[in-house]
Amino acid sequence: MTEKPADNDQAPAETIDAVPAAVPATGSSAPGTDTGPLPLGTRASGWLGPTALVLALVAAVLSGWAWYSSNVSGRLELGRELGRAEGINRQLERLVDNQQDMTDSLAALRGQAEDDRRTLEATLAAATTRSQAALGTLAAQQSADREQVQLELATLAASVEDTRRQMGTVQDDWVLEEIAQLLLLANQRLVLVGDVALASRALALADDRLHSLAGPQLLKVRRALKAEQAALAQLPKVDVDGLALTLAALIKQVGELPLKGDEDRPAWQVPADAAALTAVAESPPDAAGNDNSLSQVGRKVLDDLSDLVRVRRVDQTRVPKLTDAQRFLAYENLRLHLLSAQFVLLRRQPALFKENLRQARQWLAHYFEPVNVTGDYDASLAALQNQPLAVTLPDISGSLALLQAEIQRREIAQ
Missing domain, CATH: 1.20.120 (Four Helix Bundle (Hemerythrin (Met), subunit A))
Incomplete structure (x- = not known):
């Protein structure tokens, strides 16, 4: 393949050398001719020479182009093919190297897998041995426990x-x-x-x-x-539950009893405006049918002066009105005596029951107003106090x- 391009390089050189040789041969006859008019045949032979020269030049150019096309283009194509071949060769070499690396890796992995397999087999063998030993121990223990349970069941059955x-x-x-x-x-x-x-x-x-x-x-x-x-x-049957319920009802009625001083409310405690309105409403008209303002003013002044001083006849000493704290203590002390009586009644202690009722009646007479409501309340307490509770219990x-x-x-x- 390297010798053929050398032959092609020599052929165009010979062709180029032949063209100048022909040109002097043609031109050498020109100085020897005459300057006069030539005949028709001579004139025709004069333009054929240049035409042939031109044709020869054209042929030389075409042959040079053909040589260039056949040799230079072939070399370029050959270079490209050689480059592709070298690239393919390098890729093949890389593939061979990769295959060799993969082969080495596979061999290493195969060796590691083999080592792991042997290690796992040894571990499984040791675990199997331990499991079998543990199962044997467990079976022996279960057998001993079963015998112990049977023995205990027999003992328990005998005990039962x-x-x-x-x-x-x-x-x-x-x-x-x-x-x-x-x-x-x-x-x-x-x-x-x-x-x-x-x-x-x-x-x-x-x-x-x-x-x-x-x-x-x-x-x-x-x-x-x-x-x-x-x-x-x-x-004798004593209705303790009924007596306790009666005491409970009386305890709820304590707040309705009037204390001493609550019923004594003088007329001068009525508001002045209400008294004035009453006096005006009850005053008669004068003879002319119209109210006499002067007489009304005088009458109101006299009423106010009479309200300043009030004279009453008191046959016995009046108890002063209690304060709020004293009223609270009066009511609560009475309730306390009644609650104590109820408690000792449920405990079957007639002496303490009668004593608590006696103290409650004394407190009622000392601090509460002697009206009908208080009298009825005291009568209820007296009836409870007279109930026969003392019973001689047998042995x-x-x-x-x-x-x-x-x-x-x-x-x-x-």
Whole structure:
């Protein structure tokens, strides 16, 4: 491929050299000709030479252009092809290098994966060994626990059976203890509070429970219970709830009672304007049918002077009107006596009840106005004070003592 362009370079040089050689050959005959007119054939041969020269020049240019086109363009195309080939060669080299790097990376990754696999297999083997050991230990522990639970269940079953057997023998003792608690409750309510109704109810419940037990030793207890129930039934009925409600109603009416000094309101306390209007309304007209202003003024002056001094006849000493603080204490002290009476009534303390009512009546007579409302209020307090509350309570501890003796006898026998 490198020798052909050298041959093409020599051919155009020979062609260019041939053209000047022809030109002198043509021009060498010109000086030898004559200057006179030439014949027609000679004139025709004179323009053929330049034409041939021009044609030769054109042919030389065309051949040079053809040489340039065939050689220079081919070299350029060959250079471009060689450049493309070198680029492809470099890309191939890079691809080969990349492939080699990838091969090395894959080999390294394969080695690392193999190492990881071996490490994971070793870890799994160790974990499997530990799990199997733990499962074995757990199975042994579960077996031991199962045996322990079975042993405890057997012991518990034996205990339950023993307890059931004991319950069958001591069930009567439990009932007797329950009856003893009922009798103790009845004695406490009757002695401490005086609650006859609750004591009777407790004795009735105890009698019902004794009825379910059989035994000649309990007949004495039932006989004592019947006697105590009859004694409670003969006690007079005192309506404690009704008395307490009556006291509550009286306590609410305390604020309506008039204090001493409230009823004594003189006429001079009436406003002056109201008295003047009344006097003007009641004054008769004069004879001419018109009011005499001078007589009205005189009458009003006389009325005002008469209001300045008021003379009254007092047969006994008047109690001064109480202040607001004194009025409050008067009302609250009366309420306090009545509340105390209500409290001791519910506690079955007749002596304190009557004492509180007596003090309330004294306070009512000393600080409150003796009018009809106060008299009715005092009469209600007196009726409550005369209520018979003192009741002699019977002794109901005999049945409890007999029952406790029977329980002790059974405990000693067991």
